[in-house]
Amino acid sequence: MDSEVLLTGPLERARLVRHLEEQVSTHALTVIAAGPAWGKTTLLDQWGARQGERVLRVAFEPGSPPAEVWRRALGLAGTSDPASPADWRSVPQALAHREPPWVIVLEDLDHVRDAELVSDVVHLAAETPAHLRLIVTSRSHRGLPLAGLRARGRVATIRPHRLRFDPAEADAVVRSHGLDPDRGPAADHMPRLRGWPGLYALLATVSVDDGVTAPRLTGQHRYVLDWVGSEILPGLDPPAREFLLDTAVLDRICVSLADAVTGRADALTTLDSLDRDNELLEPQDKHGIWWSIPPVLRESLERLALLEGRDVRGAHRRAADWLLRHRLREQAISHLIACEDWPRACAEILDGYWTAISDGRIGTVLSWFARIPSHVMDGDARLFIALASALLLSDRLDDVETMLRRASAAPVDGPFSDGLPSREAGLALGEATVSLMRGDLGRARDSALTARSLMTPEQAVQYANVVVVIAGAAFYETRAQDARLLLRRAVSLAESASSPVAGAAAAALIARMYAETGDLGVAAEHCLRAERLMSRSRAAAPSARRMLLMARATLAHRRGLLHEAAAAYEKVHTLSIAAGDRLSAVDAAVCRAVVELHRSDRASATSWLERSEQEFESCPDPGVRLTDLVARTRRLAAGEPSARPSGLTVRQESVMHLVEAGMTDAQIALRLSISERTVHAHLRAIYSKLGVRSRSTAVDAYRLLTTA
Known part of the structure; x- marks a missing residue:
């Protein structure tokens, strides 16, 4: 089976054809060495179509004497007398006076068992004049003494890594069969087939014969099993065949691991032989320590090993033992599951x-x-x-x-x-986290407090997660000072315990709080801190990323970058809806509505407000902050004049300006030369007139109403 099996015909491989042309033009001998279905014939066909009549293609047949092979080559060139003797020396002589250059292509050299013929090929390559070039195809280098030619720079080799489809070619092949390489099963195949043209041909055949538009090609499919059993394994030496079947349970192979699985000590020589002969193995590092084969083929080999009655379960168990000894737990787990231990x-x-x-x-x-x-x-x-x-x-x-x-x-x-002390602590933490995202603040707070009571700060990773949930509830319950203290504690715990996700979530919420009180410089610093923490974590942490995006949106909003803020709020809303995070969805939607009011687009503001209200109604206990914000935004969107802050006195306006700037009550008192008690009295009056119950929502209301 070659790549022409593909339904739309051979893929035009211009890149590979150019590479072959370069090698042929600069080397006396070019060897294309690869196993079955790597597209050797297709490559020669496409290359030969560009060369005209000066290409002589001779396919080796088992048992052909050398003289017959060379006579056939000369016959193709029209220079041979069928009755005259022929050997490799007669070839350049016969072609010397013909228009150069000539290329003799000797296909399937692996069929040859005659040492004299192989020696003739090497001698011809060593003595080939400038007007003659040789191309040899074979399934392996086995029996080809090329060392001397390599030392003289007269031979080039094209191996499977050159023949495999590159991403663009694989994409084109998959699309040619009506499959989407970026989605569904087809996307899964891209890393599993490793660019092997024959496997893509099988994928196409399965699609047609099974009548499915999204075929799932596994090593256990009957077509793959037939191909491996009839094309791959028969061409291997017995030791190589035994080795591949006995190690088929391994995703990656090294000498020590293979010996542990097989119970033999032949892995070093067998791996070296398989590498030399281009049989299936692919290096996984530049040092030649780890090797693998395409996953689909490995699955097929494992299935065939099982059908032959080999101890596949025992092989998995021995692999797990070796991997655990070498502290490779994750790979060991897969083997323990496979052997049902x-x-x-x-x-x-x-x-x-x-x-x-x-x-x-x-x-x-x-x-x-x-x-x-x-x-x-x-x-x-x-x-x-x-x-x-x-x-x-x-x-x-x-x-x-x-x-x-x-x-x-x-x-x-x-x-x-x-890091969890008990089941009860784990259940409480899980319930607290889910309840917060579902908009049930009372339950989130109570569950988080229960979890914290069952933990100690020494259990820093999970303790930090609990503190973040408690702080989040406090934030939405408008207990800003409590939230900020808790969040600083969470960041400290997370950093000491190397738990960047919890630390990033806490830093992002701190950044948002500073942005809302007008301290934009400090808010930006905490956003950067959250981003640094996120960069240290390879975990997905989607909720923490939404919190950071919300902080960035708030910062842009406060800076007057309304277009940027609107886009960020909308993204948070979309992500939150997809995740079922109702609280963040309400928050982002109502903030987007506020942005639209600032842009004097009441129709868009009303639309976003309706979205926020839909999610708001599904939240059992969304807290004071969102309740106030939704109600106030609703009044503004309706154009109610009572929502405007015209009732503030001059002194109250002064206090509100300083609150907006992020000052504490003590700082405001010092700035205005009044007592803190008087500041508290002014704030109570301001809250009443604005219809809010907290400092942060007062800032929101004041900014909204003075700019709406």
């Missing part, structure tokens, strides 16, 4: 899931849990809490709530190793 698999997951999440491998963690049977999950509440953590960072709140319910009903089968 559930006690060890679950123990390693519970010990390692938080590290994997923190490093941004949430998808890996979710894939582990997807393979654990329900009866195993039901035996340990810790598994449900761990899964809830991964789901929370994937913004799958409905699933989080389900996992928390199942955790509450399951037994606890050992100690926690993720």
Whole structure:
């Protein structure tokens, strides 16, 4: 099977054809060495179409004597007498007086078992004059003594890494079959097929024969199994065949790991042989320590090993043992799951899931849990809490709530190793986080306080997460001073515990609070701090990213950059709706409505206000801040004159200007030469006239009403 199997015909590979032309023009011999279905024939066809009649293509057949091969080559050139003897020396002589250059293409050299013929090819390459070039195709370098030619610069080699489809070619092939390479199963195939043209040909065939527009090509598909069993394995030496089948459970192979899995000591020589012969293996590092084969082929080899009755489960177990000894826990977990060693698999997951999440491998963690049977999950509440953590960072709140319910009903089968002291603490923290995002502040606060009472600051990572939730509730309940103190504590805890996600969320909320009180310089500094913390984390942390984007939007809003603020608020709203984060959705929508009022676009403001009210109604307890902000914005959008701050006295206006600038009551008293008690009295009067109940909402109202 070659790449011409593709439904739309061979892909035009101009890049590869140019590379072959360059090698042929500068080397006496060009060897194209690759296994089956790498597109060797297609490449020669496309290259030959550009060369005219001066290309002589001779396909080797098993058992052909050397003289017959050279006679056929000369016959193609029209220079040979069928009765005259021919050897490699006669070729350049016969072509010397013909218009140069001539190229002799000798295909399928791997079919040759005659040492004399192979020696003739090498001698011809060594003595080839300028008017003659050679191209040889073969499945491997096996039996080709090329060292001397390489030393003299007379030979070039094109191996599979050159023949594989590059991303643009793979994209074009997939699209030519009506598939979208960026979405669905087709997108999954791009890294799995590793650019092997033959595998793309199989993908196309499966699409037609199975009658599906989105085929899922796995190593267990009958077409792949047939191909590997009939085309790949028969061409291997017996030791190589045994090695590949016995190590088929491995995503990556190194000498020590392979020896541990096979129980033999032949990995070094076999890997070297497979590399030399271009058989399947691909280097994974520049030192030649780690190797792999395309995932689809590995899956097929594992299936064939199982059908042959090999100890595949034992191979997985031996691989896990080696990987754990070398502290490669995540790879070991996959093997423990594959051999259904559930006690060890679950123990390693519970010990390692938080590290994997923190490093941004949430998808890996979710894939582990997807393979654990329900009866195993039901035996340990810790598994449900761990899964809830991964789901929370994937913004799958409905699933989080389900996992928390199942955790509450399951037994606890050992100690926690993720910073949680108990199941009750994990349940309380999970409930607090979900309740905050669902807009149930009272429940969020109570659950977070329960979680904090069950923890100590020494459990810094989870303790920081609890403090962030408590501070978030305080912020929306208009207890700004409490929120700021708690958030500073959370940042400190998160930094000391190397928990950048919690620290970034806390710093982002601090930045927003400073922006709202007019201290824009400090707000910008905290935004940068949050961004630095986020850059230290490879975890997705979508909620923290929304909080940072909201802080940036608020900062732009306060700076008068209304277009930038509007775009950022809208993005937060879109992300929050998708995540089921009702509180942030309300917040972003009503802030966008305020921006539209500042831009004197009451129609757009009303539209955004309606969106905020829809989400607001679904929040059980959204807090004072959003309640006031939605009500006040509604009055302004309706054009009610009572919403304007004309009732403030001159002194109250002075106090409000200083509050807006971020001054404390003591600083205001000093600036205006009045007592703090008088400042408090003015603030109470201002709150009453503006219809608000907190300092931050007073600033919002004052700015809104004086600019609307």
